[in-house]
Amino acid sequence: MAIGRIFIANRGEIAVRIIRTCRALGIETVLAASTADRDSLPAQLADRAICIGPPRPSESYLRVETIVAAARGTNCDAIHPGYGFLSERAALAKMCEEEGITFIGPTAAQIETVGDKLRARSAAQAAKVPVVPGGAVSSVDAAIELARDIGVPLLVKAVGGGGGRGMKRVDHFHDLPASFELASAEAGAAFGDARVYLERFVASGRHVEVQVLGDGRGGVIHLGERDCSSQRRYQKLVEETPAPGLSETLRHDLHAAAVRFSEQIAYRGAGTVEFLVDRERETFYFLEMNARIQVEHPVTELVTGLDLIAEQIAIASGAGLRLEQSAVRRHGCAIECRINAEDPANDFLPSPGMVREVSWPMGEGIRVDTHIVAGSRVPPFYDSLMAKIIAHGPDRATALQRLRNAISSTRVVGVATNLPFHAVALADPEFQAGGMDTGFVARLLERTPDMTERTRHD
Amino acid sequence: MSLTAADVVEIMQLIEGSSFDELSLELNGMKLNLRRGSVPADGSSSQHSGAVATPAAAPTPAAISPQVAATNGTKASPGVDPSLHEVTAPLLGTFYLAPKPGAPPFVEPGSLVEPDTVIGIIEVMKLMNSVRAGVRGKVAEIVAGDGTLVEFGETLMRVTKSG
Numbered sequence: 001m002a003i004g005r006i007f008i009a010n011r012g013e014i015a016v017r018i019i020r021t022c023r024a025l026g027i028e029t030v031l032a033a034s035t036a037d038r039d040s041l042p043a044q045l046a047d048r049a050i051c052i053g054p055p056r057p058s059e060s061y062l063r064v065e066t067i068v069a070a071a072r073g074t075n076c077d078a079i080h081p082g083y084g085f086l087s088e089r090a091a092l093a094k095m096c097e098e099e100g101i102t103f104i105g106p107t108a109a110q111i112e113t114v115g116d117k118l119r120a121r122s123a124a125q126a127a128k129v130p131v132v133p134g135g136a137v138s139s140v141d142a143a144i145e146l147a148r149d150i151g152v153p154l155l156v157k158a159v160g161g162g163g164g165r166g167m168k169r170v171d172h173f174h175d176l177p178a179s180f181e182l183a184s185a186e187a188g189a190a191f192g193d194a195r196v197y198l199e200r201f202v203a204s205g206r207h208v209e210v211q212v213l214g215d216g217r218g219g220v221i222h223l224g225e226r227d228c229s230s231q232r233r234y235q236k237l238v239e240e241t242p243a244p245g246l247s248e249t250l251r252h253d254l255h256a257a258a259v260r261f262s263e264q265i266a267y268r269g270a271g272t273v274e275f276l277v278d279r280e281r282e283t284f285y286f287l288e289m290n291a292r293i294q295v296e297h298p299v300t301e302l303v304t305g306l307d308l309i310a311e312q313i314a315i316a317s318g319a320g321l322r323l324e325q326s327a328v329r330r331h332g333c334a335i336e337c338r339i340n341a342e343d344p345a346n347d348f349l350p351s352p353g354m355v356r357e358v359s360w361p362m363g364e365g366i367r368v369d370t371h372i373v374a375g376s377r378v379p380p381f382y383d384s385l386m387a388k389i390i391a392h393g394p395d396r397a398t399a400l401q402r403l404r405n406a407i408s409s410t411r412v413v414g415v416a417t418n419l420p421f422h423a424v425a426l427a428d429p430e431f432q433a434g435g436m437d438t439g440f441v442a443r444l445l446e447r448t449p450d451m452t453e454r455t456r457h458d
Numbered sequence: 459m460s461l462t463a464a465d466v467v468e469i470m471q472l473i474e475g476s477s478f479d480e481l482s483l484e485l486n487g488m489k490l491n492l493r494r495g496s497v498p499a500d501g502s503s504s505q506h507s508g509a510v511a512t513p514a515a516a517p518t519p520a521a522i523s524p525q526v527a528a529t530n531g532t533k534a535s536p537g538v539d540p541s542l543h544e545v546t547a548p549l550l551g552t553f554y555l556a557p558k559p560g561a562p563p564f565v566e567p568g569s570l571v572e573p574d575t576v577i578g579i580i581e582v583m584k585l586m587n588s589v590r591a592g593v594r595g596k597v598a599e600i601v602a603g604d605g606t607l608v609e610f611g612e613t614l615m616r617v618t619k620s621g
Contacts, residue, residue: 035610035611050550050607050609051550051609051610051611051612052550052609052610053549053550053610054610060610065582065583065585066549066550066551066582068583069550069551069552069581069582069583069607070550070607073550073551073552073607074607095583
């Protein structure tokens with residue numbers, strides 16, 4: 001089915017990104033905008049912007065019925081959910097299926113499968129994709145037996161838990177019985193459920209994910225991996241492709257595992273399979289699948305030369321996969337910095353407000369995905385992502401140098417940004433060496449107590 | 459407690475939005491029987507949907523801006539009579555002036571309204587939401603068309619305030 005008009009159920013830079021591809025394809029766009037986003041850049045760029053409700057996401061961007069009614073009322077053929085908001089809510093995909101609107105993404109059933117940790121883990125096991133070794137145990141004896149397979153260090157976790165309660169780290173086998181009893185008692189007291197399970201503890205892990213495209217009929221290709229280990233409290237800050245320093249065997253195995261997992265569920269659309277790469281053991285485990293376009297998709301686009309939004313639209317319109325695995329070529333290296341309205345000198349406190357002046361970088365190999373121009377507002381109701389600055393080069397050193405120049409030539413006045421953080425991070429010897437684990441940002445912040453001072457003298 | 463005319467209208471709307479064809483209600487010795495009558499087989503709500511006038515996407519952003527500006531809450535532009543109250547859409551959806559096709563409209567220009575008078579309904583995915591006048595006064599002008607998609611905050615009608 002040809003798609004002539006797309007309803008964009010999102011905001012910010014991803015809305016601008018989707019509009020850009022739609023224009024190139026000659027597809028009309030209708031943008032959902034809350035009252036806080038009526039004057040936003042995407043609202044100006046879309047063929048039409050429609051006000052769906054007040055600023056609070058629960059009253060606008062998260063209302064499934066309103067989104068579908070607005071898409072139908074404006075005669076849109078399809079809904080692109082972007083990332084976040086309703087992108088991984090099975091309810092939206094389901095209502096689209098019922099209303100005969102094309103959902104640009106996976107099926108509702110696939111969203112449910114990958115959204116449920118236990119079901120996703122079973123699917124991974126069925127596809128022979130390694131998961132973090134572990135399992136539920138009901139007695140000390142069973143725990144000791146399982147622990148022999150898992151090895152130490154390991155974690156004892158509450159089945160019904162979260163937030164670290166009922167969780168114990170075990171470094172020596174002889175500590176296991178006491179830790180098991182303690183974790184079980186804590187779990188019972190905290191969650192009313194004394195069941196615990198054991199899981200291998202990865203002391204030094206990297207976050208590496210693989211981009212896939214699936215046709216929904218079992219055909220899947222991968223577009224390489226991205227290393228997203230530069231995270232602060234699970235928020236990604238810098239992403240790059242290829243992942244530096246992986247052995248070619250490990251890289252190949254990651255790609256193959258992502259494809260097997262996606263084939264297992266006959267995944268439809270663009271998706272990302274996330275893995276934890278265990279640096280010490282030189283192995284990897286399935287974490288989860290993200291059933292949507294990712295924030296960091298541009299690094300993949302720059303090295304492959306593909307337009308992932310266009311591929312999403314092609315798959316949604318029934319064209320299937322437009323290229324075979326052997327036709328996917330990856331050239332050079334790309335690195336992305338997420339520019340957030342957050343103040344690194346003030347514990348990354350969000351800094352909403354009006355952007356009075358802004359100057360984004362340009363130059364060879366530089367791409368900027370943004371929704372911020374002079375006069376734009378960063379509303380306090382949504383995430384603080386202002387832009388993604390991405391650099392591409394024939395090798396990592398070139399891409400990194402281009403990105404450092406781009407970061408230092410970027411100017412934003414009116415709101416605080418994490419640009420100083422990026423300047424420090426990209427200049428750090430650990431980052432320059434590449435292949436850091438997810439503890440990198442925490443270590444960096446520890447050794448750089450005053451971010452603003454550092455960057456002024458940098 | 460007794461049922462007012464407005465309550466009955468609201469109950470009718472609830473049935474409209476439901477899958478029921480008949481309702482019997484007994485309340486303080488009062489008996490209310492409602493039945494969907496002479497309704498086409500496919501039901502009135504789907505008929506509503508069929509009648510939805512769907513504005514095409516405007517070709518240029520420029521065409522959007524005035525519309526966006528017009529929906530900017532209840533702030534009246536200079537020169538507008540301050541006694542005029544704008545009733546705006548509390549949510550996005552399809553606006554209907556009458557409880558069902560062919561039925562007389564809830565209000566017309568000249569109708570007297572109380573704050574809780576239902577002046578129209580907004581349908582969102584088959585759910586009917588009543589819109590109330592919000593002020594006491596007289597309907598001066600109906601702005602939004604019957605069966606059209608209205609945005610959040612869009613002006614539906616203007617009411618001359620009284621009292």
